[in-house]
Amino acid sequence: MRFKVVFKSKNKKLPIGYRTLFSSMFKSILEKSDEEYFKEVYFYEEKKNKKIKNLNFSVYLQNFKIGSNEIEVDGDIILNITTPDFRMGIDLYNGLVKLKQFTFKKKYELNKISLTKVKESVIKDKxxxxxxxxxxxxxxxxxxxxxxxxxxxxxxxxxxxxxxxxxxxxxxxxxxxxxxxxxxxxxxxxxxxxxxxxxxxxxxxxxxxxxxxxxxxxxxxxxxxxxxxxxxxxxxxxxxxxxxx
Incomplete structure (x- = not known):
């Protein structure tokens, strides 16, 4: 499954290490969607699960300026998500449907603008x-x-x-x-x-x-x-x- 989410930053800022923000968002969404599955993915015998996650994403920023610790973002924040795992995809997608806004470290607030499914390519050649x-x-x-x-x-x-x-x-x-x-x-x-x-x-x-x-x-x-x-x-x-x- 592959889908795209568009956000706006309320204060027009992101942390320089913004990937951690989105990783935190996914954890929050999965925990609320299916706590048992969340624990299965992220924990093993009450410790962090080092198994590779069936989740991949990228972030595209529009009209941004990079500072030493923060990024000023005046445009859209576009989050692309892909997973080969149907359960992961369904839980994430359903959680994102319900998500209106996400706050990280009580400082960065993202408001969801849109969520769309993206058609996947199929590899047939070597x-x-x-x-x-x-x-x-x-x-x-x-x-x-x-x-x-x-x-x-x-x-x-x-x-x-x-x-x-x-x-x-x-x-x-x-x-x-x-x-x-x-x-x-x-x-x-x-x-x-x-x-x-x-x-x-x-x-x-x-x-x-x-x-x-x-x-x-x-x-x-x-x-x-x-x-x-x-x-x-x-x-x-x-x-x-x-x-x-």
Missing amino acids: LNVFKTLSPIYIKDKDNNDLDINNEKFNKELNYISDKYLKEFRGFGLKEELNFTPIKMKKQICKEEIEDFTRITGKKYLLVKCYSGIFSLEGDPEDVDILLKSGLGFRRSFGFSMISIV
Whole structure:
């Protein structure tokens, strides 16, 4: 399922780490929609569940200006959501239908303007060209951000894709993925994460990621699921959402 939500900010501001705001929104919506499912997704034996979530999103801002800690947004805030999981999609969509406004940290209030379903593409070919809707993030086993030209980039992309597919459908990749940059640009994103701040004392985690156009070769069924789930790491935190060109 794929849908689009348009918001307006009441005070025309967002935190610089706005992805955390939307992650918090999803948790709130799922908890209110189906508390049992919410606990299943986010907790395991009363601890945080590290299993990859069946949720991916991107945010597009209109008429904005980035400051040191906040973003001034004079236009629409467009939230794109995708999931390959029907239950996740239904619970989120129904929760968003009921949502009128969302407040984050008693400071940022978003008012919902509209909610629409988006027609999904179906992958039928082995080789396809995609564009990013949110930057793709790939890291190695030591949590080091990987440069797109690093020989490990494709290896780790295959690793996280294989892991996700095993969790989602019970078996991993049918074929190895081959990622080829066409017109990709590096980005440094600021993420505000409580655990990171508590451990390091730093307010923001800096994430090196990439946006643009690329080709991806692989089994069509594998790629179709990854199109709906996101391609890469931190997909449930607003990274790695893609669309076919």
